[in-house]
Amino acid sequence: MSVFVQDEGTRLAVLRGHDILDTDHEAEFDDIALLAAEICGTPIALVSLVDERRQWFKAHVGIDFRETCRDVAFCAHALAQTDILEVPDATTDPRFANNPMVVGEPYIRFYAGAPLRVEGGLSLGTVCVIDREPRVLTPAQRRALRALARHVAAEIELRSYARQKVDVTRRVVELDELKNRILTTVSHELRTPLASIRGYLELLLDDADPLDPQTGRDFLAVMQRNAHRLTQLVDDMLLMTKVGTGTSAGLEITRIPTDLTELTAAAVAGTRPLAELKGLELTFDLPASPVLVRGSHRELTRALQHVLLNAVKFTNDGVITVHVTDVPTPTVVVTDTGSGIADEEIPRLFDPFYRTEDADDAAVQGPGLGLTLVEAIISAHDGEVELRSRLGAGTTIALRFPSCPATAPA
Template sequence: MTPGKHPQEEERLRELRRYGILDTERERDFDEIVELASELCGKAVSVVNFIDDDRQWFKAEVGLGVRSTPLDTSLCGHVILQDDFVEIPDTLADPRMADNPLCTEEPGFRFYAGAVLKGANGLPLGTLCVLDHSPGTLNDTQRRVLKVLARQVMRELDLRLSLERETALRREIDHRVKNSLASLGAILAMQARRSDDPAVRAVLEEAGGRVRALASLHAELHGFDDGRSVDISSLFNRVETDFRQLLPKGIQLAITVKGDRASAELANALLLTVNEFVSNALKHGFPDGTGTIAARIAVNAEGWSLVCSDNGGADAEAADRAAAGAGLGTRVIASLAHSIGAQPAWCAVDGGMQLTLRGERQDDS
């Protein structure tokens, strides 16, 4: 007898496809379940199968040797229309299966027991079942084993679906944050260009620089699955490219990085510190409109360091003011340094300003 269609067949198939399990490769997680079911139930064959619209497809099997069979001969196609658990001691005594070639031809399946696999909406998707070539029965413990293992199959599938949803949601949020930061940066840049007030323009440009720095950090941070560490070389290559598009024509920028990855907290502080140093250098240095700004970042197993310098004309008095936190930029740098356990050291070197930060390597980097 050919299995009938479920009363909610279209909805059932939609639920099955929502799990994305059909035609996937064999996996040890599911193989172990059928091996355990076969062993504990003492039956030659065990499968995790799903009933598609025209076939019965096996995610895992032991003792069968195929990945799918036509729906016309499916034993489980009958079972998903019945109770949550079905046991058939002798298939040839069951009118649904008495003429099924899988049961009548040698070596046919004479015993069947299966626990239905149900989706989150309660509709049947397939079964975890055991089969044998001789009639028989299961004891209560074996029946319970099948039911528990069937629930385990669906827990695994539900967990995977939840993780996929979480990943998709995070990507959507990341995309929106990226667009928001880009829009905010563009608005600040546009307002800075339109302003006739030099002070207002300077504030907007500083704010825009910080937004661009955060956008760069966000792009790098969310390029990795762990969400906790950043490729600092890639991050500062991105930042250097952005800076060069905004620097006055006569100002050169050189950023060098030694090391691979840093914690998100450390990367954020280093990035914003470089951003503040560059902004301060442009604001207070280079009276003739030419010069160089450099930043050297190093991260290794022992610790990290950041050295920022320029040849913009600063003297010892300017370095003392910076150390005292006389300006907003230097106060921001002091706060950033404190957040990562460092103390900023300012000095006048070779006709310019130099800032040095050092600290121990963080555990999550």
């Protein structure tokens, strides 16, 4: 019997890629095992898949168990065969004479297995038949066993194709929804400040009704805030092009030892005027000593600003507390008493351009990029973002970082 040479690592990767191991019984495969038993006249027939440690039965006739150790599997020997592996009498074959399944239940004497060949000729397992008496297959039975094995392989590949098609269709729908969300959100976020700037410019340039100097300065201050808002939007979208869909891939940062306490204090100071404008109390629990992390001062500041700004946006009254600790690892915790988030929306909060229903209903400014960028930045620092929230009871966001020894080099 000739042997087919195949790379085991590649074979296992293909097997896992088909996502068929440990799946439920399916009529298509059960029928093939039944046909194999009836055509070959054996009490046992299996559709067997072999991974690195076991053979697992997608379908089985004549036995009650669904897997065995690979070391005792006849099918493991059939994988490398170019054609059916047939063992007329296992008790006289040195490969199997002492096999536990030969000397004990199910007392295998006869075995025939046709390899399940998929793309590139790789074999995932077999369609096999087993008897408790020595025997051989007829030429017609061998042809039938090969045909059944080809049918199983085709069924496995068809399942994978169908699953991939569903995944692609779902992804296309998701991308279409994302495109519409981007166009709607960004259009609104660009138009609103631009309309404000244009309106104030027209008033400033109206020679028929000149403004007094103080009013002009007030108008210029509003225009400056709107220009800053536009700049922030552009910066966030440019950063999104680097980090992709919420991951740190593509985000290059230079990490040096940075005092998380000092950095957080500056972010809190910058956010305090907005909190006070809404009548909110913003408190910062200053630790007794520096809390060091290895990171980019600019990017960490941006992440903290997004978290604090979200807390202000979604809190109409109450307190926002900020806490920095190095126990057990450097961590910034921001807790608000705001509107909170519904459980079903929490898994999507880090999706780019996703805005909660509460944000839309309350016309809260922002394109929905804040938490996406926060997660990407913290991930790029080997940290993690933990979010806990309850609708109507506020939100807590913790940014956790790896420890940084005080003597860490720049």
